[in-house]
Amino acid sequence: xxxxxxxxxxxxxxxxxxxxxxxxxxxxxxxxxxxxxxxxxxxxxxxxxxxxxxxxxxxxxxxxxxxxxxxxxxxxxxxxxxxxxxxxxxxxxxxxxxxxxxxxxxxxxxxxxxxxxxxxxxxxxxxxxxxx
Numbered sequence: 001x002x003x004x005x006x007x008x009x010x011x012x013x014x015x016x017x018x019x020x021x022x023x024x025x026x027x028x029x030x031x032x033x034x035x036x037x038x039x040x041x042x043x044x045x046x047x048x049x050x051x052x053x054x055x056x057x058x059x060x061x062x063x064x065x066x067x068x069x070x071x072x073x074x075x076x077x078x079x080x081x082x083x084x085x086x087x088x089x090x091x092x093x094x095x096x097x098x099x100x101x102x103x104x105x106x107x108x109x110x111x112x113x114x115x116x117x118x119x120x121x122x123x124x125x126x127x128x129x130x131x132x
Contacts, residue, residue, distance in 0.1 A: 003043040007051040010107060014057070017110065026060045028111040034067040035084040037105040041066065069102035 014029065033039050041064050052058050072079045073089035079100065080090035088095050 003039055004047040004050065006039060006105070007044060007047045011051050011055070011057060014107065014110060015055075018056075023110075023112050025056060026110050026112050028061040028063060028109075029057075030063040030065060030108040030111070032065045032067050032104050032106050032108045034102040034104040035069045036099065036102040037067075039105055065108060067102055067104050070100045071097035072100050073097050 010031070014026070018024070018026065031044075033041050033044065045062065045064060048062050052060065068081050069084050069087070070079055070081050071087060071089065073092060073094050074096040075094040076089060076092040078089060078091040082088055082090050084102065087097055087099070089097055
């Protein structure tokens with residue numbers, strides 16, 4: 001199940017984004033998984049809680065957006081959405097198609113509330129006051 005390593009890598013990226021932006025907690029993580037990405041959505045959803053267990057992201061909600069396959073036919077110029085295992089134009093049946101979507105695996109959004117954002121202000125050289 002390579003979804004475990006993918007989820008781990010994604011969480012590392014998210015933690016880096018949080019650190020750079022001073023965000024302490026997230027409410028929701030939304031990812032997009034394309035039908036041709038090679039990632040099984042159910043396996044990813046199963047692996048995700050194992051990866052975030054014991055981290056500041058343990059309570060975050062995960063939303064997965066499915067990205068269907070879309071192809072553009074080189075013969076009839078129609079854009080259709082065939083099944084991932086059947087990459088043919090649904091209009092004319094041609095196999096001469098260009099994949100337009102369905103390969104993505106990406107962090108779509110990170111949701112947090114402003115009150116959870118860590119706003120650090122340096123009072124003097126030795127003291128940092130955190131508000132939020």
